Amino acid sequence: MGKVFVHATVTLDGFMADSQGGMDWMFGFDIVDKDMEAVKKVIDEIGAIVGGANETRTIEEGELPYGGSLKVPVYLMTHEAHEPVEKDGVTYSFVVDDIAAAVEAAKADAGDKSVSLLGGSISRQCLKLGLVDEIHLHVVPVLLGQGIALFGGLDTRITLERLHTAAYASETHMHYRVVR
Amino acid sequence: MGKVFVHATVTLDGFMADSQGGMDWMFGFDIVDKDMEAVKKVIDEIGAIVGGANETRTIEEGELPYGGSLKVPVYLMTHEAHEPVEKDGVTYSFVVDDIAAAVEAAKADAGDKSVSLLGGSISRQCLKLGLVDEIHLHVVPVLLGQGIALFGGLDTRITLERLHTAAYASETHMHYRVVR
Numbered sequence: 001m002g003k004v005f006v007h008a009t010v011t012l013d014g015f016m017a018d019s020q021g022g023m024d025w026m027f028g029f030d031i032v033d034k035d036m037e038a039v040k041k042v043i044d045e046i047g048a049i050v051g052g053a054n055e056t057r058t059i060e061e062g063e064l065p066y067g068g069s070l071k072v073p074v075y076l077m078t079h080e081a082h083e084p085v086e087k088d089g090v091t092y093s094f095v096v097d098d099i100a101a102a103v104e105a106a107k108a109d110a111g112d113k114s115v116s117l118l119g120g121s122i123s124r125q126c127l128k129l130g131l132v133d134e135i136h137l138h139v140v141p142v143l144l145g146q147g148i149a150l151f152g153g154l155d156t157r158i159t160l161e162r163l164h165t166a167a168y169a170s171e172t173h174m175h176y177r178v179v180r
Numbered sequence: 181m182g183k184v185f186v187h188a189t190v191t192l193d194g195f196m197a198d199s200q201g202g203m204d205w206m207f208g209f210d211i212v213d214k215d216m217e218a219v220k221k222v223i224d225e226i227g228a229i230v231g232g233a234n235e236t237r238t239i240e241e242g243e244l245p246y247g248g249s250l251k252v253p254v255y256l257m258t259h260e261a262h263e264p265v266e267k268d269g270v271t272y273s274f275v276v277d278d279i280a281a282a283v284e285a286a287k288a289d290a291g292d293k294s295v296s297l298l299g300g301s302i303s304r305q306c307l308k309l310g311l312v313d314e315i316h317l318h319v320v321p322v323l324l325g326q327g328i329a330l331f332g333g334l335d336t337r338i339t340l341e342r343l344h345t346a347a348y349a350s351e352t353h354m355h356y357r358v359v360r
Contacts, residue, residue, distance in 0.1 A: 012315075012317075012331075012340060012354075012356070013194060013330075013331035013334065014193060014194045014331075025337070127323070135192075137192075141339070141340035141341060141342045141356055142337065142338065142339050142340055143307070143331055143334060143336075143337065143338040143340065144337055145331070145334040145335045145336040145337050145338070146334070146335050150193075151192075151193035151194075151323055151325070154193065154323060154325035154326070155325045155326050156323075156325040157205070157322065157323065157324055157325050158322065158323040158325070159321070159322050160192060160321035160322055160323065161321060161350075162321045162347060162349075162350050162351075162352065165345065165347035165352050167342060167345035169342075170341075170342050171342075172342065172345050172352075172354065174192075174352065176192065176321055
């Protein structure tokens, strides 16, 4: 059975986006081949995705998880039922409120591969429910000062084990295991 | 002239203490000699310290910056004038409100060595004022979920350059330069 991991690119102060959802801060930093390999290594492990409700809207706007490049099943949390959407070989299924069910379905789809959790709310809910096995962060060298935080409002203490840390150019790739 | 740096041990979600100021989360993780060396390398660079007002009270209670082990001048920000305190070979001077003046005095004392900024409020004020040259973080593998954040409320975007990253056991030692 694969693992369930939180996967996010964050600022050093823990933001995934600025207060308006902007991500321009991600760009303009040196990236070397080894950075691309570190990200690819995580992505190659992904067999299914669980994302946030706000991503429902973005399918039509073309802002897809992993840019739509990952051809794996995507589960998106919503508050209202919605038919699955097929787009460029990816099935986007919508799950109403029950995040544990979404993770379970994603795990079944992922098989031996892992489930990637995207977004702060999804990640925090799954951390609280004890559904997360690992955390993969790519830390960009910027302080945003305010914005949408990955762990903000988690409100639960969670002990981790550091599995791997790597830094080549600007980013720091951090890999942790959740200790249960 | 020495540098001015933020120096803090933080959780992966960026807290310096839990909501009650507790730091028990810092303990219970593997620490190897190379971790001690990484911390010592930062500490050996320190020629003066600027700390927060809340540390004024702690002098009497014996909770000193760096446990009182660093025999360098300490400047503590207060809102009311206070005579300097001498304790175990360290002079604790109190500076009313003017943090730039405190940093200036600390830099003069530090000579070729660096000024260490302790505490979230002090660090954020100095970052906003453009007084910070570098950031040294020791990141402990725990999510506290809530607490006293190092960068919380910074409210200013600051671009950094990653200088060095090292991880041996549990902690990740992160060293950044502030890009001006």
